[in-house]
Amino acid sequence: RKEVEQDPGPFNVPEGATVAFNCTYSNSASQSFFWYRQDCRKEPKLLMSVYSSGNEDGRFTAQLNRASQYISLLIRDSKLSDSATYLCVVNRGGTGGFKTIFGAGTRLFVKA
Amino acid sequence: EPEVTQTPSHQVTQMGQEVILRCVPISNHLYFYWYRQILGQKVEFLVSFYNNEISEKSEIFDDQFSVERPDGSNFTLKIRSTKLEDSAMYFCASSPDKLGNTIYFGEGSWLTVV
Numbered sequence: 001r002k003e004v005e006q007d008p009g010p011f012n013v014p015e016g017a018t019v020a021f022n023c024t025y026s027n028s029a030s031q032s033f034f035w036y037r038q039d040c041r042k043e044p045k046l047l048m049s050v051y052s053s054g055n056e057d058g059r060f061t062a063q064l065n066r067a068s069q070y071i072s073l074l075i076r077d078s079k080l081s082d083s084a085t086y087l088c089v090v091n092r093g094g095t096g097g098f099k100t101i102f103g104a105g106t107r108l109f110v111k112a
Numbered sequence: 113e114p115e116v117t118q119t120p121s122h123q124v125t126q127m128g129q130e131v132i133l134r135c136v137p138i139s140n141h142l143y144f145y146w147y148r149q150i151l152g153q154k155v156e157f158l159v160s161f162y163n164n165e166i167s168e169k170s171e172i173f174d175d176q177f178s179v180e181r182p183d184g185s186n187f188t189l190k191i192r193s194t195k196l197e198d199s200a201m202y203f204c205a206s207s208p209d210k211l212g213n214t215i216y217f218g219e220g221s222w223l224t225v226v
Contacts, residue, residue, distance in 0.1 A: 031211070032211060032212070032213060038155075041201075042219070042220075043203055043217035043218060043219050043220055044155060044203070044217050045217065046214060046215065046216075049213060087154075087155065091211065091212050094168040095168065096166075096167045096168050097160045097162070097167035097168035097210075098160070098168060098211065098212060099157050099160075099168055099170060100145070100147070100157045100212060100215070101157065102154045102155040102156070102157075103154065104153070104154040105154065
């Protein structure tokens with residue numbers, strides 16, 4: 001079983017749609033949680049951290065459920081520029097520091 | 113906006129050769145990382161580095177790999193005796209915080225081993 005699993009996608013949606021991304025993690029020692037965005041052949045960029053209380057940044061809402069080891073990202077009113085791969089990322093403690101574990105990503109295509 | 117810079121952007125090397133990938137982290141950051149992404153696959157953690165020491169490494173980071181901070185600004189990844197399967201995008205990253213809550217990635221160095 002993969003340590004971080006995401007919907008395989010791709011998601012194809014029209015502009016203005018609401019899109020939900022799901023992610024589960026298997027290691028209960030995971031400490032912090034993030035959504036990153038990666039454009040084709042580019043570096044990952046932090047979209048937002050994810051907290052149990054839920055957090056919102058404009059059109060983006062992230063939620064963490066530690067009990068079910070589930071992370072979500074909701075994009076409202078999607079724009080063409082939201083087209084990218086969305087990466088679920090978990091930091092897990094290691095022997096001396098932490099390891100960053102990436103999901104395989106879910107590709108989003110927003111069409112006019 | 114400060115950024116992590118990486119050189120070279122693309123390198124082609126023959127199997128068995130040594131490669132050094134260079135990175136300049138953001139100047140006030142103390143925590144440095146290398147990741148790799150094989151084409152079409154997920155990003156994979158290689159190593160983290162703090163205070164001139166490796167703080168964590170993955171199973172991928174074997175004796176073939178080493179990291180160094182040779183001076184106050186550069187952070188390097190050395191791959192000895194490259195193999196075909198080392199072909200990947202290598203991302204350097206840095207963070208101001210110990211827990212990696214804000215990690216900034218460089219644009220990557222694309223390594224092709226032939």
